[in-house]
Amino acid sequence: MKLSHKLEYACRVLAQLGRSHGQEKMAHIDTLAEAEKIPANYLVQILNELRNAGMISSKRGKQGGYALSRRPDQIRLDEIVRAVDGELLELNLENDGASGPRVAEVWTKIGANLEKEIKHYTLDDLIADDAAQMYYI
């Protein structure tokens, strides 16, 4: 069970956008790519998915750029995961063989618990400088 780079990039770029939330100027893709050391051409796609998921807004042309479309504390971590990576814990399960059903049951429960935990984190937690305000289960 690996975290994808894409998800990490998404978290990082959103954190970056979160820091400048409220400012007039929108952030440029090249600035974001630079600040977070993400390949710009790849970042393009990620920002696209985040926009389609309604987390950020964008504007073309001069004065264009990206910005959060909601307050950082209104963007939950599980949304981010789903926007770029699909289901949180994708059980690829075949649910076959003698033990299939039972095994599927257990992992489904684990997935549900993971989801419940991840829902508690918001973009604010990814911006904060110290761990104090993080939610502990």
Added chain:
Amino acid sequence: MKLSHKLEYACRVLAQLGRSHGQEKMAHIDTLAEAEKIPANYLVQILNELRNAGMISSKRGKQGGYALSRRPDQIRLDEIVRAVDGELLELNLENDGASGPRVAEVWTKIGANLEKEIKHYTLDDLIADDAAQMYYI
């Protein structure tokens, strides 16, 4: 974040071995493959990894086969994951860019919590027929 087939297979085959735990005869790979609908040639590798991790024992030749080397309630789910899939929640993290450190911190914490939860499950939970005896966090 996807569950691999390999992990599902490992869970299933261990559950199967768990059901015949205590019996005289060892289970044959072909029987296991049949019962759990796992490609026998692939199962070979999985059983190997489980043996190297000390969860099962094996014997060659006539009367040979596989068996659990511990009681089912002594085999934790997190061990199974690690035996076939490596780290539980592998942060592929680059930990780079302005937000890298903080993002890594959050995901590390999530990984730690997941580990804590998964440790509560044992092979017994994968064998049981009803959910009643499952541990709920």
Added chain:
DNA sequence: TTTAAAGTTTACTTTTATACTCAAGAGCCT
């Protein structure tokens, strides 16, 4: 109204991991 600065979209390539398949070898029992 032209132009340059942005984002948008789509297609392609490369790399890596998963999920297998296969076959020769080694131990064990009768």
Added chain:
DNA sequence: AGGCTCTTGAGTATAAAAGTAAACTTTAAA
């Protein structure tokens, strides 16, 4: 001895992730 069963290591195919590239559209300011 001889067959049964695990052991080991190499090889392959498919798919997904990660990254690259370029033509296209919109916008604002000169």
